[in-house]
Amino acid sequence: MTVPAQRSRRVPDRTGTALRVLLAVALLVPVGALFSSTWRSNDEQRSGAERERHGVEYLRSLGQLTLALVDAQSGAVAGRSVASSALRSAVEQTSAVDVRYGADLRTSERWAGLHAKIEALPDRPPANPQDAWTTYTETVDLLLALYAKVRESSGLIRDPDSDAYHLQDAVAEELPEALVAAGRLADRTVLATERPGGDRVRTASELALARAEVLSPAADVVDNLRAAVENTASRSLGGNVLSRLDGYQRAVEDLASLTRQPATANPIQVGAARSSAQLAGSGLAVIILTELDLLLRDRIDDLTGERQIAVGALVLALLLVCTLAAIPLLAARAAARSRARIRAGEAIPLGFGPTAGTEPGAPPTGPPPSEATAGGVTPVPDGRPFRPEAAGEPGRRSALADWQHPVPAGSATRPSAAERQPSPWGRRDAR
Incomplete structure (x- = not known):
């Protein structure tokens, strides 16, 4: 007799498998939301x-334009010819930068107005x-x-x-101012020499105001740079900025000291001092x-x-979810293959029944029927226990008869002479 092979572990049903897959896929929802938020913020x-770097590039071109325009103003006020070549070069450089970043920084309209104003400046200084x-x-x-506008x-x-x-x-507000x-302080000094003596009071007040306009933003520059050095992790910022800052402070103080006495100020x-x-x-x-820009x-x-x-974290999460779902x-799939093999008739032999591949009619294997098991039960070829009290029941064929006549009918041989010789002990059934 054969019985189906027992499975080593419980095969999950389809509902459990689907739930596990759905739970694994559900992990992608919070992971995807977190990745999307991080990516958007980043x-x-x-x-x-990047936009701030574009602004730094624009400010660099405006710095050259500021120097050229202030020099042109000082020359025009003093009655000298304007250095048009330096101003034209600075204008061309700023125009090129505005072509690249003007649309992003929304400065094209303002630059167009400033450019037109610069082009309208007279080549020769006015008489007045x-x-x-x-x-x-x-x-x-x-x-x-x-x-x-560039800062904003x-x-x-x-x-x-x-x-x-x-x-x-410091570089986009205080220093340009x-x-x-x-430059305006130096120009007012030149204008003061053209005024009559009766305007000395007005001239002194204008020079004092112009001097304050120089010192106030210069002090703000110093404060901003010192605050930047104190709150930075850059190793080069402190040494590079502070060394230049000392020279700028001395130059501004020299300019202010020359204009404290308007009557004795030499244009x-x-x-x-203004140039320095x-x-x-x-x-x-x-x-x-x-x-x-380095920061x-x-x-x-x-x-x-x-x-x-x-x-990398997203890829790792995807791999983990795919593993959990797989x-x-x-x-x-393995359980389905196991059930398919069971349905195909694969079995494990038990007891003393015929094994797989035994031809019909072949003599059974196993111990003889005389070797009874404990309790008086004798195994028989078909795998059922044999009980003597059931052998004589009407309509029930004795299994012991099949075991006692294993040789097919007609193939029995006569016993030999040795076999027919009586036993010295006599017949066992004679007792």
């Missing part, structure tokens, strides 16, 4: 940092120095308004890092812009690294 920060002062002052005011549109004014914020405030104020000396202050401020602006570049590199980590499916 992308916004990267875009903001006050007219030159007025014309150039309006143009420089447009330039300062363009500085503010690029996002530099909203930079989240303390060091970058103080650097942009200080450079322009230094030539004031003009030389502007050169020192220009060099300081270049260093500030370079350090600011923004490092921030972009950090954001790129965070993006790669997020992508385990129940593989188990269900």
Whole structure:
């Protein structure tokens, strides 16, 4: 007799398998939401940092234009010919930068107005120095308004890092105002020499106001740079900025000291001090812009690294979910193959019945029927226990008869002489 092979483990049903797969796939929902939020935040920060770098590039071109325009104003007020080549070169450079970043920074309209104003400046200085002062002052005011527009549109004014914020405030607001104020202070000194003696009071007040306009933004520059150095992790910011800052402070103080006594102020000396202050401020602006760009570049590199980590975490989560979903499916497939083998008739032999491959009619194997098991039960060929009390029941064929006549009918042989010789002990049934 054969019985089906018992499965070693419980095969999960289809409902359990489907639930396990759904739970594994459901893990993708929070993982996907977290990755989407992280990616969106990272992308916004990267875009903001890139836009700020565009603003730094624009400010660099405006720095050259500021020096050229202030020099042109001082020359026109003093009655000298304008250095048109330097101004034209600065205008071309700013125009090229505006072509690249003007649409992103929304500065094209303001630059178009400033460009038209610069082109309308006279090649020769006006006969009246006050007219030159007025014309150039309006143009420089447009330039300062363009500085503010670049700060706002690029996002530099909203930079989240303390060091970058103080650097942009110094280079995009305070320092341009200080450079322009230094030029106007020197120009007012020149205009004071053309006034009659009765306007000394007005001249002294105007020079005092102009001197305050130079010193106030210069002090703000110092405060911003010191705050940036104290709150930065950059190793090069402190040494590069502070070395230039000392020279700028000395130049501004020298310019202010020459104009404290309007009656004795020499326009030539004031003009030389103005040039020194502007050169020192220009060099300081270049260093500030370079350090600011380095800070923004490092921030972009950090954001790129965070993006790669997020992508790696997402890939790892996908692999884990796929593994969790594949385990129940593989188990269900293995169970299906096991059930198919059972239905095909694969079985494990038990007892003393015929094994797989035994031909019909072949003699059974196993111990003889005389070897009874415990309890008086004797195994028989068909696998059922033989009980003597059931052998004589009517209508029931004795299984012992099949065991006692294993040889087919007609194939029995006569016993030999030795077999027919009586036993010395006599017949066992005679007792």
